[in-house]
Amino acid sequence: MAFHQRAHTSIAAVLLVVLSVFLLGMQGQSPEDIERQKLVDQQADLSKRIASLNHEQDFLLMQKAFYASDSKYILIDLPTRTGMLKYRNRVLRTFAFTTTAGKRPVPRNTVLKVTAKTDGKERGRMLLFGDALLIQSKRSSSVAGNEKKVPRILVGSKDFAALYYAVGEGSMLHTGKR
Amino acid sequence: MPLSEGSAEEQNIQNISIEQLRAKVAVLEQEATRLEEQNQGLRQMLKEQEDNEVYIVVDTENNRLTLRQGDAVLLRAVVGTGSRQFIEEETGRNWYFESPMGSLTVLGKERNPVWIRPDWSYVEENMPVPAENDPDRIVREVLGKYALILGNGYKIHGTKYTDLLGTHFTHGCVSVGDKDLEALYKTVKIGTKVYIY
Numbered sequence: 001m002a003f004h005q006r007a008h009t010s011i012a013a014v015l016l017v018v019l020s021v022f023l024l025g026m027q028g029q030s031p032e033d034i035e036r037q038k039l040v041d042q043q044a045d046l047s048k049r050i051a052s053l054n055h056e057q058d059f060l061l062m063q064k065a066f067y068a069s070d071s072k073y074i075l076i077d078l079p080t081r082t083g084m085l086k087y088r089n090r091v092l093r094t095f096a097f098t099t100t101a102g103k104r105p106v107p108r109n110t111v112l113k114v115t116a117k118t119d120g121k122e123r124g125r126m127l128l129f130g131d132a133l134l135i136q137s138k139r140s141s142s143v144a145g146n147e148k149k150v151p152r153i154l155v156g157s158k159d160f161a162a163l164y165y166a167v168g169e170g171s172m173l174h175t176g177k178r
Numbered sequence: 179m180p181l182s183e184g185s186a187e188e189q190n191i192q193n194i195s196i197e198q199l200r201a202k203v204a205v206l207e208q209e210a211t212r213l214e215e216q217n218q219g220l221r222q223m224l225k226e227q228e229d230n231e232v233y234i235v236v237d238t239e240n241n242r243l244t245l246r247q248g249d250a251v252l253l254r255a256v257v258g259t260g261s262r263q264f265i266e267e268e269t270g271r272n273w274y275f276e277s278p279m280g281s282l283t284v285l286g287k288e289r290n291p292v293w294i295r296p297d298w299s300y301v302e303e304n305m306p307v308p309a310e311n312d313p314d315r316i317v318r319e320v321l322g323k324y325a326l327i328l329g330n331g332y333k334i335h336g337t338k339y340t341d342l343l344g345t346h347f348t349h350g351c352v353s354v355g356d357k358d359l360e361a362l363y364k365t366v367k368i369g370t371k372v373y374i375y
Binding site for chain 2 (some may be wrong): 032035036039040042043046047049050053054056057060061063064067072085087089090091092093094158161162164165166
């Protein structure tokens with residue numbers, strides 16, 4: 001019984017301290033401070049929203065451009081680890097991929113261009129997107145030299161063969177929404 | 179040294195009047211609304227370009243055909259595509275057997291198609307090339323029960339060499355197994371787009 005009483009007293013004391021601190025905090029906030037804080041929060045939310053809308057617009061504009069162009073292109077959806085090879089508004093191929101745990105992640109919401117297609121026994125086949133990304137087959141996933149630092153996307157060998165021959169230097173890839 | 183603690187940004191915000199903050203928020207709201215309207219317009223425009231048409235995709239690297247409708251796959255088939263072989267006649271005429279790449283259209287549909295043997299077929303077998311209208315050129319029952327005409331002599335058709343499906347063995351046409359060919363023939367209309375890559 002005495003133990004329960006002591007416990008109740010301690011809880012009441014803690015609550016009192018918490019309430020005092022809360023009330024002290026409230027005392028320092030004038031209506032203007034409250035509005036200022038609200039405006040600052042609103043500003044932060046709007047900035048995030050604008051950034052997101054800008055990303056979406058980039059993607060939509062890219063789609064618009066590709067629907068009118070004669071080039072095949074690749075769309076990568078990083079959250080679902082899936083991609084599409086597309087021509088205009090048509091899906092030519094869908095594929096799944098994994099990424100390697102590198103020092104740098106695959107850039108998000110970015111348009112990249114195929115800068116080189118490598119072949120040969122020494123380097124194996126790769127689709128290079130500058131130093132931002134490379135795509136290769138899971139079967140031959142070794143890299144050498146500077147390419148070790150480049151974020152990599154690994155796809156199945158059949159998917160890779162299809163991608164490798166379907167796109168050329170200058171073909172585009174978007175690492176954003178599908 | 180500032181008397182109060184906090185980041186430079188917080189310091190700046192404290193220096194901005196409430197009116198200035200309100201104005202800044204109003205500008206951002208306008209900007210967000212403008213972007214939302216623009217994106218809505220773009221989405222609508224892209225949606226208008228989407229259609230629910232069926233289309234054929236041929237992957238010549240892996241010898242696979244896919245019948246699609248939007249993002250949905252209606253049929254997957256193992257096919258044969260161009261052998262990528264080169265032959266040359268003594269006269270210098272030559273042929274490279276590759277499936278035509280790019281965006282094509284089904285121009286016609288045939289039942290019980292007849293093969294009119296082209297010149298290269300005779301050259302390939304070291305046979306004399308007959309006259310253009312020679313009835314010997316007409317060969318029946320080698321292209322399966324159906325064919326989809328793609329133009330320039332190219333077709334999607336059946337084959338007697340079903341063991342070779344999945345390889346590069348044709349002279350450029352896309353060869354399909356009987357069941358898949360029937361499904362394609364029944365689904366596809368004249369005008370259907372065919373994307374070969």
